[in-house]
Amino acid sequence: MIKVNNLSFSVNNKKLFHNLSFAISEGELIRISGSNGSGKTTLLKIMLGITPPKKGFIEKEFSFGEKEFEFLGHKNGLKTYLSVKDNLYLMDLKLNDKNLKVLNDLSLLDLMSETVGNLSYGQQKKLALARVILSKARLILLDEPFVGLDDDSKKLLEKFLFNHIKTGKSAVITSHIDIDLPYSEICLDD
Amino acid sequence: MIRLFFKELFKMVRQLRSWLGPLSVFVLILVAFPLTQDIDTKFSHQTTFSFLWIISLLVIMLSTEKVFLEDFDDGSMEQHLLKSYNFSDYVSAKVTSSFLLIGIPLSCMSWLFLQSAVAMTNLNLVSLLSFLLSNFIFINFCFFGNAVSLKRGSLLGLLIITPLLFPVLIILGKMLSAALLGLDYSNFLLLLLGCSLISGPLMPFVISYILKIHLE
Amino acid sequence: MLKKFFHQFASPKSYFRIATKIQNPFLLIFVLLYVFALAWGLLFTPEDYIQGNSYRIIFMHVPASFVSQILFLIMAFCSVIFLVWRLKLSIYVAKSIAPIGAAVTFFALFSGSIWGIPTWGTWWQWDARITSTLILLIMYLGLISLHSSFNNYEKADRFFAIIVLAGVINIPIIKKSVDWWSTLHQSASITLTDAPSIDPLMLAPLFLSIFSFFGLIMGIVILSSRYEILLREQSKSWVKSL
Numbered sequence: 001m002i003k004v005n006n007l008s009f010s011v012n013n014k015k016l017f018h019n020l021s022f023a024i025s026e027g028e029l030i031r032i033s034g035s036n037g038s039g040k041t042t043l044l045k046i047m048l049g050i051t052p053p054k055k056g057f058i059e060k061e062f063s064f065g066e067k068e069f070e071f072l073g074h075k076n077g078l079k080t081y082l083s084v085k086d087n088l089y090l091m092d093l094k095l096n097d098k099n100l101k102v103l104n105d106l107s108l109l110d111l112m113s114e115t116v117g118n119l120s121y122g123q124q125k126k127l128a129l130a131r132v133i134l135s136k137a138r139l140i141l142l143d144e145p146f147v148g149l150d151d152d153s154k155k156l157l158e159k160f161l162f163n164h165i166k167t168g169k170s171a172v173i174t175s176h177i178d179i180d181l182p183y184s185e186i187c188l189d190d
Numbered sequence: 191m192i193r194l195f196f197k198e199l200f201k202m203v204r205q206l207r208s209w210l211g212p213l214s215v216f217v218l219i220l221v222a223f224p225l226t227q228d229i230d231t232k233f234s235h236q237t238t239f240s241f242l243w244i245i246s247l248l249v250i251m252l253s254t255e256k257v258f259l260e261d262f263d264d265g266s267m268e269q270h271l272l273k274s275y276n277f278s279d280y281v282s283a284k285v286t287s288s289f290l291l292i293g294i295p296l297s298c299m300s301w302l303f304l305q306s307a308v309a310m311t312n313l314n315l316v317s318l319l320s321f322l323l324s325n326f327i328f329i330n331f332c333f334f335g336n337a338v339s340l341k342r343g344s345l346l347g348l349l350i351i352t353p354l355l356f357p358v359l360i361i362l363g364k365m366l367s368a369a370l371l372g373l374d375y376s377n378f379l380l381l382l383l384g385c386s387l388i389s390g391p392l393m394p395f396v397i398s399y400i401l402k403i404h405l406e
Numbered sequence: 407m408l409k410k411f412f413h414q415f416a417s418p419k420s421y422f423r424i425a426t427k428i429q430n431p432f433l434l435i436f437v438l439l440y441v442f443a444l445a446w447g448l449l450f451t452p453e454d455y456i457q458g459n460s461y462r463i464i465f466m467h468v469p470a471s472f473v474s475q476i477l478f479l480i481m482a483f484c485s486v487i488f489l490v491w492r493l494k495l496s497i498y499v500a501k502s503i504a505p506i507g508a509a510v511t512f513f514a515l516f517s518g519s520i521w522g523i524p525t526w527g528t529w530w531q532w533d534a535r536i537t538s539t540l541i542l543l544i545m546y547l548g549l550i551s552l553h554s555s556f557n558n559y560e561k562a563d564r565f566f567a568i569i570v571l572a573g574v575i576n577i578p579i580i581k582k583s584v585d586w587w588s589t590l591h592q593s594a595s596i597t598l599t600d601a602p603s604i605d606p607l608m609l610a611p612l613f614l615s616i617f618s619f620f621g622l623i624m625g626i627v628i629l630s631s632r633y634e635i636l637l638r639e640q641s642k643s644w645v646k647s648l
Contacts, residue, residue, distance in 0.1 A: 012559050013641040048272060051406045071272055075265025081205055090197055090266075338565060342555040349548040350569055353541045354576050360586065403564055 001026055001139060001170050002047065007056035009042055016042060017188055020056070024139070024172065029165050029181055032174045034188030040174040041074065043188070044141050047172070070137040074144060076128035080117035084108060084127060087116055091131045099134050105156060106130055122148045133160050140164065140171040146179070191279050198280075199287040209291040212253035216296060219245050220303050233307045239317075239366050242300045243359060246321070247328050251348055253292050254332040257284060258340055258401065271405060281394040281401070285333055293329050297321035313369055316379065320362060323382045327358050330386075330393040337400045358385060418495050418635045419644050425628050432628065436621035443615035451608050460524040463517055465612060469619035470514035474542060475577075476620065477507040477627075482574035485567035497563045498638060500570065501553055502630040508546035510623060515539055534585045538577070545573045559638065 007020040016039035024030055032040050045051040047058060048071055078087050085095075093099055103109050106126045116124060125148050132140055140161075146154055158180055161171055165181075173179075202208055223241060227233070261267040270280040301318045331354055335347030365378035447465035484500035487493050518536065519529040530536070552569060556562035639645050 012557075013639075045406070050268065050271060050402075069272075071268070073265050073268060075263070075268070077264060077266040077269045079201060079264065079266070082201070086200075086204070090201070338569065339552070339555070346548065346551055346555060349544065350552065350572070353545060354572070356541065357579055364586075400565070400568070403561055406561065 001061050003059040004047070005056050005059065007043075007046065007058070008054050009039060009046065009051075010054055011042075020186075020188075022186055024170050026170060027165050027168045028170050029161060029183040030170075030172045030186060031179070031183040032172065032186050032188065033176075038188040040188060041143055044071070044073075044143055044172065044174065048141065068137060069139040069141065070132045070135040071141045072128055072132050072143065072145065076124055077131075078116050078124055078128055081115065083113050083115055084119075085112045087127065088130075093131065093134055102133055103130060106133075106153065122150055122153065125149060126153055129157060133157075138169050140169070142171070142173045144174055144176070146175055146177045191275065191283070194275060194279055195283040195286055198283040199290065202287050202291055208256075209253060209288075212249045212292060213295055213299075215252065216245065216249045216299060219249075220299070224307070235308050235313075235370055236363075236366065238304065238307050240363065242303065242321070243324060243362055246296050246300060246325055247355065247359075249296060250292065250325065250328045250332050254288065254329065254336055256336075257288065257333060258336055262340055262401075262404065267401065268405060271402065276398075277402065278394040278398040281333070281397045285330060285394065288329050288333070289326055293325040294322065297325050316365075316369065316375070319379065320365060320382060323379075323386045324358060324362055326386045327382075327389055328355065330389045331355055334393055334397055334400075337397045337404075340401070340404050358382070361385075416493050416495050418498065418639055419642075421495055422632060422635050425632050429625065429628050429632070433622070433625035436618050436625055439618035440615065440622050443611050443618050447608075447611035447615055451611060458524075460521065463521045464608075465615045467514060467517040467521055468612060469616045470510050470517060471539060472616055473620050473623050474507060474511040474514050474539070477503050477510065477623070478542065478545075478570075478574060478577065481507065481570050485570040488563065489567050489571075494563075494638075495635075497567060498634045499627065499631045501563075501566060502634045503627055504546055504549045504553070506623060506626055506630065508543060508550060511539060511543040511546055515543065534581075538581050542577065545576075549573075 001024050003023045005021055008018050009016045020043075022030070032043060034040050042051060046053050048069075049058075079090065082090070088095065100109065106129070108123070108127055108130065111119065111123065116127065119127070125145075129145065132142065145157060149157065154177075161173075161179075162181055164171055258267070261270070271277050297318060300321045304313075304317055331351050332348070335351035337347070338350065339345070339347035361378055361381050365375045365382070368375040368378060444465055448462050451462070453459055481500045481503045484496040484503075487496040488500065515536070518539075522529050522531065549566065549569060553562050553566050556565065636645060636648075
C-alpha cells in the first residue's frame with residue numbers, strides 16, 4: 001500500500017533517522033516505537049506528505065487528499081469553545097443511527113451539548129477518535145492514540161483496530177503503551 | 191468551498207470575542223475622538239478620514255491577531271491540509287468570513303461616523319466604497335503578517351507587512367484630496383479596486399504556502 | 407567546468423577558507439581608501455558657496471544611503487539563489503547582511519539629520535526620500551527579529567528569503583508612491599536633491615568615498631558571514647577540526 005525508500009531526516013544538523021526503508025501491505029498494523037525525540041511524529045508527517053524528507057521517497061498507491069486515509073496527531077483538532085455536537089458538524093459527521101451507536105459505545109452520547117473545553121482529556125481524545133473510527137479510510141495513522149484513555153476505551157480502540165486490519169485495511173500507530181494486537185514494529189532507536 | 195466558508199463563519203460567529211471585541215474597541219475609539227475636541231469644532235475632512243483609516247487598520251490588526259494560531263494549536267490546520275480540497279480554499283474561507291464579520295461592519299460604522307462628523311456632499315457613495323475596499327486589503331495583508339509570525343505573536347509579521355500597506359494609505363489620501371478639490375478621483379478608486387482584485391485571489395496562495403512551512 | 411567551479415566555491419567550507427585568506431587585506435585596503443577619501447573630501451575640497459563647510463558631511467551621508475539600498479538588493483539576490491538552488495551559503499550571507507544593513511541605514515538617517523540642521527534648519531522632514539529610508543530601516547529590523555524568532559533554522563531561512571523578496575518588490579513601490587505623495591503635497595521650498603551642479607573637485611572624492619565605503623562594508627559582510635558559517639555548521643567535521 002505504501003512503500004518507504006531510504007528515508008533520511010535531520011533537524012538543525014541533528015540526524016533523526018537514516019536510510020529507513022519499509023513497506024505497509026494490506027491488513028497490516030505497523031507500530032512505530034522509539035524514545036522521546038526519536039522522530040516518530042516526524043516520520044508520520046513525512047508519510048502524510050506534510051513534511052518533505054531530506055533524502056529518500058515514498059511510493060503511494062493512492063494520493064493523499066482523497067478520502068482514503070485518516071490521521072489523528074497529538075493535537076485533537078477540536079474546538080474547545082464549541083459543543084460536542086458542533087464539533088461533529090465541523091468534522092462532517094452526520095448523526096445517523098450507525099454513528100450514534102459508535103458515539104454511545106464511546107459514552108459520548110450524553111455529552112452532546114456539553115462544551116468540549118469542559119470535557120476531560122480522555123473524553124476529548126475519544127471524541128477525536130470518533131472521527132477516525134467512523135471514517136471508511138483504507139489507511140489510518142494515529143499518533144499516541146492510547147494516551148489518556150481508560151481501560152474500556154482502550155479495549156474499544158483495540159477492537160476497532162483489530163476489525164480494521166481484519167478487513168484488509170492498514171494502520172500505522174506510534175505508541176509507548178503495549179497493545180494486544182498483532183503488529184510489526186519499526187524501531188527508530190539505533 | 192461554500193461548505194468550508196460556512197464552517198469558518200460558524201466557528202467565528204460562535205466565538206464572540208474574536209469579532210465583537212474589536213468592533214466595540216472601534217466604537218469606543220470613535221466616541222473618544224470627539225471628546226478630545228471642543229463641542230462646536232468642525233472636523234476637517236482630511237483629519238477625520240485619516241483618523242478612520244488608521245483606526246480601521248489598527249482594529250483589523252487587533253482582530254486578526256490569533257486567526258491562524260488557534261487552528262494551528264489545536265491541530266485542525268493539519269486536518270485541513272490533509273483534506274481533499276485545496277489548502278488555499280481554507281485560507282480564503284477564513285479571509286471572507288473575517289471580511290464579512292469585521293470588515294463590512296467597520297466600513298459601515300466609519301461611514302456612519304462620517305455622516306455625523308463632517309458635511310458630506312458628493313462623497314457619500316465613494317467613501318463607503320473606499321472603506322470597503324481598503325478594509326478588504328487591510329484584512330488580506332494582516333492575515334499574511336499573522337501567517338508569517340504564527341507562533342511568535344503578531345507583532346513581528348505586522349512590522350514587516352505594514353510598509354506594504356503604505357502605498358494603499360497614500361492612494362486613499364490622494365483620492366480624498368482629489369475629491370475635495372472637485373477633481374476626478376475615479377482613477378484612484380480604480381487603483382484601489384485593482385489592489386483588492388490582485389490581493390484577493392493571490393494572498394490565499396501566498397498565505398497557504400507560508401502556513402505549510404509552519405506545519406512541517 | 408563553470409558549474410563545478412560554482413559548486414566548489416559555493417560550499418560553505420571553501421568559501422570560509424577563501425574568506426579567511428582575503429578578509430584582512432580586503433578590509434585593510436578599503437579602510438585606508440575610505441580614510442583617504444574622507445581626508446580628501448573633508449580637508450582638500452573647496453568650500454560650498456551656499457552651504458559653507460557643512461556640506462562636507464555629504465562624504466559620509468551619500469555613501470551610507472547608497473550602500474544601505476545596495477545591501478538590500480544583494481540580500482534579495484542571495485535569497486533568490488537560496489530559494490531556487492537551495493544553496494545554503496547564500497542564505498548565510500544574506501542573514502549576516504541584515505544587521506549590517508540596519509546599521510548603515512541608521513547611519514544614513516543619522517548623518518542626514520545632522521546635515522539637515524544647518525541646511526534646512528530642521529533635523530527631520532517627512533520628505534519622500536527620508537520616509538522611504540526610514541521604512542527601509544524598519545524592514546531591516548523586522549528581518550533581524552524574524553530570523554531570531556525561530557528554533558528551526560531551515561524554516562527560519564525560508565521565511566527570511568520570502569520576506570526579503572516581498573521587501574525588495576516593496577521598496578520600489580514604496581519609493582514610487584512616496585515620491586508621488588510628496589511631490590503633490592509638499593511645497594518646493596525644501597527638496598533633497600543634490601546641489602544642482604556639483605564641482606568636479608567635489609565629485610571625485612565623493613565617488614571614491616562611495617566606492618571605498620562599499621568595499622569596507624563588503625569586508626565586514628565577509629567577516630560576519632564567516633561567523634555565521636561557524637555557528638550554523640558547527641556540527642560538521644571540518645568546523646570541529648578548526
